[in-house]
Amino acid sequence: MTFSQYLQSKDHSPATIRTYEKYLRVFTGWLQSECIHPDGVCYEELLAFMRWLQAGGRSREAVAIQLCAVRHYFDWRIAIKAGCNNPAAGVYIKGIPRRLPAGMLDIEMLQELYRNYCQLYASTLCGRVILGLLVFQGLTVREIRQLEITDVRLEEGMLYVRGGRSYNGRRLKLDAAQVRQLERCMNAHGQLSKIRGMRLLNGHYLREGVSKLLKALKKLNPVIKSVQQIRGSVITEWLHHYNVRQVQYMAGHKYASSTQRYQLSGLEDLAAQLDEHHPIEIGIHADHHGSL
Known part of the structure; x- marks a missing residue:
């Protein structure tokens, strides 16, 4: 070998x-x-x-x-039995900086974004389905591309996400707001939906669909930068309600460290908001107690 x-x-x-x-x-x-x-x-x-x-x-x-x-x-x-030990096992480089997600959006902003998009772009079924999967399940574009019709269990109100080389599979709840869009998408396939392995969305047009969706979202809210930003916002919101291990499962992260960096991101965003909106109060607090 x-x-x-x-x-x-x-x-x-x-x-x-x-x-x-x-x-x-x-x-x-x-x-x-x-x-x-x-x-x-x-x-x-x-x-x-x-x-x-x-x-x-x-x-x-x-x-x-x-x-x-x-x-x-x-x-x-x-x-292959050419050696009997691994001298590199346990040897790692420490202190490598990891890029942290920034510009996280709160849950109210995400839900408002979804509602406004569905109202203004009522004819774009693909876009509404994609945005729902981003906002409510925090999926990546790769995971959305791999979704099959049978992965959507409307009767159970659940979505089954398949695992991959760099992410884990999981079972996530569907939000009531997206059920109708998913049902219309599944019905649009007609008899083809009975074919095993049939994709929920056409992968050939998915990239173009995501690009158009992103342009529309930026018009609705200029703070929107990328689909990764939306996913990061969802994960950050989850961490306000669930422990790291639970969110690790929900996000499909292979390692807990991938989830924990969103905790730090949330703290940094909070500090930035405080510094922007309450600079005087922070200054007084620091003077009174010595240091923050």
Whole structure:
């Protein structure tokens, strides 16, 4: 089994496999230049390799990806019985900044956005369905594209979202406001809806539909920037009512850390709003108690 085949067995995408293969060539090239056999690699050699990467101008993010490729490499050696340990297991780069979502919208604004869009664009069924899935379930465009008609259970009031390589599947409640739109969308398929695997929305036109939807939403509210902003707003709102693990499930996040960053985003937005609307009060509070 080759390294590429091993990565395929772990359900990595072709693009990710190419990236790991590229980074692995860097590592094996360094081993050869240092006359080090893979079996002789331990923590000290990994530190030396990371210092070499940094000296060459590699960013912390690039070094982290490089280490990930190295971890897979030694796991592969163990799988093919060419090695017995993984010196890179548990070795990670700390302090890598993660981009935080910004400009979150509150639930009232999202619901008003949905109502206004449905009233002004009554003829755009596709747009109304997409917006409902964004506002009420916080789906990504990829997840919307993969929805099948059988995933919508109107009688149960539930939506089944299929998992993928980078996100988990889940079962989410439908909002009463979107049921009618979904029912019309399903009825529009007619007899085709009985075909297994039939998509809820035509993937060929979905990208164009999302683009048109976004343009319309920006006209209704200039603060709208992207569909990711809407999803982030929904997740932030969920965190006001549910714990992190529950929201992790609802959002389909593989890792709790992906969910927790929205907690920080909510605090930053709150601080920004306070600073904008109550600067005097904050100044007095700081003077009276010493520091915030």
